Amino acid sequence: MSARVIAQVIVLGTQILGKAFVEAYKQAVANAAGGGAVGSAGRLGKDSLTRQTGMTIEEAYKILNLKKDNFDVSTFAKNYEHLFKVNDTSSGGSFYIQSKVMRAKERIDMEMAEATKKNKNSQNNDKQPSS
Template identity: 50%
Template sequence: MAKYLAQIVVLGAQVVGRAFTKALRQEIQASQAAAQRAGGGKRGAKAAATNSLMGMTTEEAQKILNVSKLDEEAVNKQYEHLFKVNDKAKGGSFYLQSKVVRAKERLDQEIVASKEAASRKSINQGEEKPGT
């Protein structure tokens, strides 16, 4: 009886170990793919840090607010509508209202970053290289 019990314990440990390593490999592959989608290198690391800090990706925020591109007017319009629809006083969900707020915060951050990048680009294009 003890022999069979020991075999069951060993077999169970092997199954759990294999499942854990498989899940770990999948997670590593998923994080590498996400870093590649974010641009890799420093840009990818910055995007991953922002996603971690904000708790959601830009794509997820766009899906929540149902916007296809980072247009400030469209984001604000969708935010206002979804915030009002999910008002708890009107029978809405506080959880969904919170997700809408977090999505808007995330997209606002991306809009500000894209405006800063555009202004840096225009400044750099306006500068002439000396000696040419």
């Protein structure tokens, strides 16, 4: 009698697991066909610097405790230096947070360099005579 019950439990468990795997496979196929990679690209945004660094400019501003509408280079440098030193591993800080602070600085530096480049290009276009 107990062997029969054990066999039924095994058969029932196998059926349940089989159905679950079939459903998971169908879901995976649907995700692949529908553009499953869109999730990561959509989360990071369409900005090339965001894709390159993996960090949005808003996230970088939050990490360094800066306000985008009231950006000051001296505050930027001061906040970076302070957060980098406070999170130094030799003084008991967090390497992870220190890395985030450094990546945030790099992201803002890249944004500033791109803005400077665009500004120079627009100035050069303004200086060219129109025909």
